[in-house]
Amino acid sequence: MILLNDQLVENEQAHIAYNNRGTYYGDGVFETMRCYKGIAIFYESHYFRLMSSMRILRMEIPDSFTPEFFEEQIKELHEANELNSDHTRIRITVWRNQGGLYTPTDSTVSYSMEVSSLSHVFEHIATNEVELFKDHLLPLGMLGTLKTATKTVNILAGIYKTENDYDDMLLLNQNKMVVESISGNLFLRSGNIIKTPPITDGCLNGIMRGQVIAQLKRMLNYQVVEESITPFELQRADEMFSTNVIQGIKSISKYRKKEYETSAADELREFFNQKLFS
Template sequence: MICFNGEIINSKEFSLNHNNRYLLYGDGFFETIKYIPNKILFWEEHYFRIMGSLCMLRFNIPDYFNESYFIKNINKTILSNKLEKYPVRIKILFYRESKGLYRPKENKLSFLISCEPLNIIDYSLNKKGLSVDIFNDYKLGLNSLNNLKTSNKIVNVLSSFYNDDKNIDDCLFINEKNNIVESSSGNIFILLNNYLITPPLESGCINGVMRKFLINNSKKFNLKIKEENISSSDLFNAEEIFFTNVISCVNWVKNFRKKEYNNSYSIKIINQINEII
């Protein structure tokens, strides 16, 4: 079961017209959220990112698009799938329904909420660690659109083939200045000279919810975090590397090429996050 514009329907009943702007132009964005029984994790950060994305992509925002409206529809979707007692991955897709070519004839907004069960409630370390390399085939632009989770993720798709070809777990994206931006699965943090460094939003990285949460709570968690550009040489000098997203919290990188890393900060952050959720 899914929630389409506030109504619960069977997913088999949902379809998109062949002229839909989402299919033709990727005119939309999505939000991925983790739910555990009786709680939507990091909801405030998700809600403000949703509203910011709607504004930046120039959607007409209905007056009723408040926090309680989305919480009600998320919970309704979870209940309709009988998943309220389980951890759940929630995806909310927003797109423009309007006809027209690149310029919409009107600015009609639709949204769709879907969910699927996850295996565990608490976050845990990926004990095997990730093997990663740099994806050089295509570079990310230095613009604020890349901060959004837009529906055009073709670079992520192509990078998955690169991962298979290289027999690695994940890869790193670079921007037009050849700085490291993020991984295909989340934001990057490196431990260098006793600081956790993550690229600034100006680098073209996703404005990730977990990234933002760690930065905003760095004093509470006793973390020294800097937003600075990361070069490929920094990867060889770093003591630790991990990726962040709300589904996994932290994904520890074991090695970049022949360079290996420890995981002490990854473990520390996972434990701290688990204590507050």
């Protein structure tokens, strides 16, 4: 079952207007959360990012969209689906209601919430070979930092990945700087310096990104900096990894002929598994 505008409905009965602006124009945002035993981790950060994204897109935020409201909805959805797993994934999708062409005539919104099972804590994946995706570039600016319903570059990179037998792709912005992977923020370690692209480069303002940066600043063995990353730096690095709240910290094992260490990612993964799931 899913939640559709406050109502629990069976998946096959979840119908929305054919001309809703989410499908017509990609006029929507979404938020993906990882839950442990029915509780969303980093919930406050997810909630405020969703509200901020709706404000930036000039959507009318319903009075009911309080932190307590979504917490109750998450609880209700878990209970209705009776999932046999401590680890679950929640996706909230919000779209502007139908009306108008490019210029909307109605800024009220509809939303859906769905839940699915995850099988484990954050794990080390042995093989994760990546390549640069050069066919299309991510935009600079604030809109690139949001989780909008318009993810064309990520989709095309995913198709390229599958067609060419890679595990992930690294995306470039309009300045030809390396920004992120298909579904995660990027970190690059050289010695004890760990770099990650700044938000101004157009990378997603990731929740896990923020958590990892905060933890790295507490650790004495690493120095974290937010700086642009050129493609030339990739093969000189000792280690690369990507982050998101579903997979946690995902080590990159190979880029072209370069194979990478995993020490920093392993250390971070162990820390967050103990912090979140113990």
